[in-house]
Amino acid sequence: MNDLELSDVESVLPYNLLAEKLVLGSILTMPEVILLVSEKLPIEAFYLDKHQIIYKALLILYAEGKTIDYINLITWIQDNGFLLKIGGANLLLDLLNQMNRVTNLEEYISLIYEKYLRRSLIKLGEEIIEDGYLTEIPLEIIFTKIEQNFFLLSENKSRQHLISVNDGLQQIIKEIEEGLRVPRLPGLKTTFTEFDIITQGFQNSDLIIIAGRPSMGKTAFAFNLAKNIAQHHNTGVVFFSLEMTRQQLLYRLLASEVQITNTRLRASRIKETEWIKINSTVRDLSNLRLFIDDTPDLSVGEIKLKIKSIDLESSNPINLIVIDYLQLLEGADQPSNRAQELSKITRALKKLARDLNIPIIVLSQLSRNVESRVNKRPILADLRESGCIKFSLAKYITKIKKKKSIFCWTGKFVAKQKLLTIKLTGQKPIYKLESNLAWSLLITSNHKILTNKGWRKIDQLIRNNFISAKLLIGIKSLNSFNKYVISWEKVNKISYYQLAPVYDIQVSNYSNYLSNHLIIHNSIEQDADVVIMLYREDYYNKETIDKNLIELIIAKHRNGPIGSTKLAFDPKYLRFFNLNR
Template sequence: MNQSDLNSNQISINNSLPNNFLAEQIILSSLLTNFDVIEATANLLSVDAFYFKNHQEIYRAIIFMNKNNFPIDVITLINFLQTNGLLEKIGGSKVLVDLVSQRPNVTHLREYINLVNDKFLRRSIIKIGYEIINSSYTTSIPLTQILDELEEKMVDFKNQLLLSQSLDNIELLNSIFANLKSKSIEPSLAGLSSGFYDLDCMTQGFQKSDLIIIAGRPSIGKTALILNIVADVVRQSRLPVLLFSLEMSKEQILYRLLSIETQISQLRLKSGNLGKDDWVKISRVIPILAKVPLFIDDNFNLSIQDIRSKIKSILFEQRNLGLIVIDYLQLMQSSDSKIENRVQELAYTTRALKILAREFNIPIVVLSQLSRNVENRVDKRPILSDLRESGSIEQDADLILLLYKSTSYNQVDKQTATLIELIIAKQRNGPTGVVKLKFNQDSTKFLDWN
């Protein structure tokens, strides 16, 4: 197919783009005869959602008049359109008189709005399809740039689709009521269990669409903690987990997981200094780890687009994802060349990660470094302002956990466990506070303190 064939084909298809003339008429008629539904309709329906140009002009005029507190009926609307030179453009006053004569039932207005939105979104899909075709002919633009732009458009389109399908308040309240009733019969966490009782009690688990930050100074145990959580999720819930490791290889991650599950130190595992009992543990654990739905991506040059593509790939194969983990934030790179400094880059990244969490309705846990400022204080317990190159971390995150370990806490019991304070510094929908955990450095194993 050459370009001229493509253009002629586009013209013929545009003549029969999806639309619903009757639904558009009924909506406009409802607005002219029932003024109290104008504001609600304006929140659900854009001007572009109307296919016919005269309907767009009528709807735009009604919205404008309502916003500016003009009285609205067929006479005032005719006068407004005539004053602004639009009356003939919409087909004359007869079009408006015909609209008000229909007297529609407004109880079904939402259904008509959904119909019009459905046709609008279908037209949007067709438009994106032609943009894909036309972009394929443009060889002067890098392919990666074309794909990134198209992906952004598809995400915007998906958000519009979700908005058009949003539930009414009564539907949401009914859903909440059913959820409360179910939990009263069989109590359960609102989110995914971390494997730590005290933490789950305070947070109600890692909840869908949440961006969760776990931050600490280097070598304090951030990666060990998240691997304990990952191991518990895949072992107990059997939900797939996607782990992006920008610092360690897949082999290093698996060694750590093997150490956690067998309680054998990494040093002994890597050196091969193993006894008979150790081999029994390893033989029991390896077949289990081989079957768990854990997907590790150790691409060190990771972008938001890479993460989105990987998520889609896993969801296509598994149909579900329980948790996404990124280790760690400061190693991520932005593909946006317009970003001027590192703070802006981190702000862009955290915002994009929060959007991903909402887009796929999956909790995303991101590890982050703390700045050196904490080392210069008498009380070295970290606070939110210690988040390194924080950008918009504090604003975008739903839950922020800060790790603290004091040297005075070392070897607090006979098992030489270290006491770790997990400080809940921010929780959008819950309390802040401190959770105490035991950390066995040799086997990188975390446990509840009590």
């Protein structure tokens, strides 16, 4: 608040000066962000008059198709007689010097909008007080006016998600009728027949995780998908490569299409007949709307801005994003726990998929647990984050290792499942969660626990929140395993306990388990709609008869069946084919 005297602070309505400066400075230094800002903030969201003038000028420049820069901005302000009102050109120079990261832009926008809503509430409160003195107006009219004004404050935010059942069903009927006229898969086809039948194509707003151990062919497979979808649907696809350069990817693409090894292409050891084929292939590939971005250290916010910029420049929008790979993405902040940061990133990617209403494919590494097992085929538990449970007694660890089973939540009841591994993952800060029934759990803050509102991290819980608890009464099932239903228990207290060793448990079929009556979860897959795992038997077993085959394991499919299918894999040219080809 350096623009105001300290004595005036108490009389000022809520606003955030620094956030307003940073957002305006971001638009001036990175003009493409005006797409994002203009969606979220009306002119009056800025508190200071001078900031409203500058924002209005920027919007007008954008609407008129002019370049957003210092010269055009100051020219418009001066031509319209506002230069003195904003305090001169020094203010604009000050905005240009504001240090900002695009990764934080949405947070600053939210800060501005929140203060705007608070000012609107204060204004509404003042109007209510004034109306209270108007005794000549019937109370019914006053109450109606208050109600209307109150709901107007959140109208824009709620309307976009609110739809009547009638409107929603009518929209579905139209989609079904269109499908009857032109039979098609509802999502983006990859041209891999069996895989498309299982997934029904990649659906809008879905987050798809493609996971595998190193050298399984994740990048090659994802790039094949991107190229196939761009070609088959004649649509825009962006491949964000945080590991390989665009030159490396393009050499791979060309080598794959012309069936000349990457090594020969790079060394320019080309025959005359091959050179003709290369030129012909380049002409065909140049027609694809396939974009490659090899910017390292990208964040989800920067990805969103790049997509909006491409959509602005073209009438053919982007319909698929592929990111290689998850663990290289930057978070908005830098928490000490990388597992916690990855969880935030996957939630941000899911939100981005919904905001853009397109599928997003993100590649992910699997844990090293795969290598320690006799059966190397990956399972969902291999996608988990690092473990965070403290077992205070060594006897308990020995006990569950001996039993080789542990209780898990299946989605309907609690039942025994096979325990694969339990291992020490280091020392971390531990918190103690205590319930009203005196059950307690020693756990790290980023660990999720099952509540009556879904999975929640320990640091998101407060006193009297309802958490899951296993009932002591068992139900005998057909397969002779004991099954238990759950009840809801209240949180009594959460407090810091100590720095202590923590362990990770790996279970056969589920990414959760029961600890002292409470159900906990620690998997990044819960944000994904589809999880696909890649597996090549010949990578681990050189004697196998399944040479040059890759198995696509659909381990999770939120809106459809799970299963697996195989593709032929050409390791020489990094190509994938249907088996019946």
